[in-house]
Amino acid sequence: MEMSARQPRPPEPKPDGLAANCDGLPSRNGDPAEITVSLSHPGKRVSPIEGSNLYRLRDRKFLLEDKRRLCAWALGAAMLGILLMIGHAELCPAVYQPGSIYAISINGLISFSTGCLLILIIAFHYKDIRLFIIDHNQVDWRIAMTTNRVLGISLELLVCAVHPVASYLGPDVGVQVPVLKWNSSVTPICLCQSHRETWLEIELLLSGLMFLRLYLVHRAILLHSKVLLSASYRSIGSLNNINFTFRFVLKVLMNKYPARTLLVFIMLFWLSAAWMLRLCERQAEVETGDMGTALWLIAITFLTVGYGDVSPCTSCGKVVCLFTGVMGVACTAMLVAVVTKKLALNKGEKHVHFFMMDIQISKEIRNAAANVLRECWLLHRTTQAKNNNGEHRHHQRCLLEAIRVFRHLRLKQRKLRDYTSEMVDLSKMQMIMCDLSANWNNSYRELEQRIISMEQKLDELGQSFQSTSQLLSQALHRRRLDHR
Known part of the structure; x- marks a missing residue:
């Protein structure tokens, strides 16, 4: 149509x-x-211009919907490839042998999902280029192909194309490997029988790099977020020159759901890092090759505890633990900030708390003042008695202590009221500035109206002067005629 x-x-x-x-x-x-x-x-x-704008808006809406759909499919294909890789690494050679039909089939499925992912990525960027052309009212698509865009697309395709192929591209492909009985409970990595460690290192590297496909999560969150879908957000953001990037969406999520966002990220990071550590360590047949031990090591490294009961043995495992420690420091700082923000009192709570503290301190000041008066009376009575010097000194010490407590409470009340007045002064200052700006606007409008009314009156005076001069000239002309 x-x-x-x-x-x-x-x-x-x-x-x-x-x-x-x-x-x-x-x-x-x-x-x-x-x-x-x-x-x-x-x-x-x-007009033709309005008709073209309608076409552009319609095409832009359809392209945004296509981008969201393609991004969701690409993320699904990436997650499918990662899950197949994890399942293949866990099942081989515990369930089936490397080089068997099952291993080749799963490897083929991983490669097929990778191919589908690359096609979806290319289609996504094709829609993105078309959207760029519509937004900038350009005709030639080559204008949109800048150097940064080409490098970004190439890097993205390279990251998405990485998947373990050494298991069926290495030497002795298809050779059945006898079932090995290990002393430990860990399972060796699935790799066709080979006497070279290069293929094993390549398999580990490619399997770990497949987790880089998870960068598609931030794109899916951005395209499916309510911030980007809301027309009100987009309108107000465009007026304030705000770019709707993943950083802005992440800030919104951290402000709305800080604890939930951090908890989900930490749990997913722990599971991913623990499995990668297990993948790196199980080739050495050590204790950290077990999933439970690897998860324990990741947890104590992430929390910067480091009991020292377990430690990584391979270079790959040490790199994973190092990265986990760095991420743990950053996430712990963010967690402390979130907890501090949650425990902080808001403005109303602070007002109630300081008000009740002021009342309590006032009561304590009255009691301290009463103690000072009582000690003064007791000291005066012992002074009049002139019998017991020890009791006299005791009441003197009690009087000095009561005076010290009274001064301390007065100072505490003064500090509390100064802090409360600072809080109130800020709000009052804001209200005063708002009132001043409103008064200035009103006075400016009144001045404009007065100036306009003065201009109108001057125009009326000028017209009246002209009419008066015309009447005088007519009168003088008639008088001359009468004299003649």
Whole structure:
């Protein structure tokens, strides 16, 4: 169906061989007729520029929907490839032997999912380029192919193309490996029988690099977030020159759901890092090759505890633990900030808390003042008695202590009221500034109105002067005629 912004025209006379359908549109030999639909209100003329803008908005909406759909499919294909890789690494050679039909089939599925992922990535960037052309009103697609865009697409395709192929590209492919009985409970990595450690290192590297496909998660979150889908967000953001990137969406999520976001990220990171550590360590047949021990090592490294009961043995495992420690320091700082923000009192709570503290300190000050008076009276009574010097000194010490407590409470109340007044002064200052700005605006408007009224009065005075001069000239002219 072809849509147009032009007004529908009455059907023109049709030549021979053309038949009019029920809508008055021409069709030839039963072929579908070209339908013209008006995008504007009937009776309203639409300029060609407005019609092209309508087309652009419609195409932009469809392209955004296609981008969201392609991003979701690409993320699904990436997750499928990662899950197949993990399942293949766990099942081989515990369930089936390397080089068997099952191993080759799963490797083929991993390669097939990788190919689908690359096609979806290319389609996504094709839609992105078309969206760029529509937004910038360009015609040639080569204008959108900047150096940064080409490098980004190439790097993305390279990252998505990485998957373990050494298991069926290495030497002795298809050779059945006898079942090995290990002393430990860990399972060796699935790799066709080879006497070279190069293939094993390549298998480990490619399997770990497959987790780089998870960068598609941030793109999916950005395209499916309510921030980007909301027209109000986009309008206000465009007025304030805000770019809706993943950083902005992450800040919004951390402000709305800080604990939930951090918890999900930490749990997913622990599981991924523990499995990668197990993949690196199980080739050496050590204790950290077990999933439980690897998860324990990742947890104590992430939390920067480091009991020292277990430690990585391979270079790959040490790199994973080092990266885990760095991420643990950053996440721990963010967690402390979130907990501090949650435990902090808001403005209303602070007001109530300080008000009750002020009342309590006032009561304590009254009690301290009463103690000072009581000790003064007791000291005066012992001074009048002049019998017991020990009791006299005791009441002197009690009087000095009561005076010290009274001064301390007065100082504490003064500090509390100063802090409370600072909080109130900030809000008052803001209100005063708002009132001043409102008064200035009102006075400016009044001044403008007065200036306009003065201009009108000056115009009226000028007109009255002109009319007066005309009347005087007419009167003088008549008087001259009368004298003659």
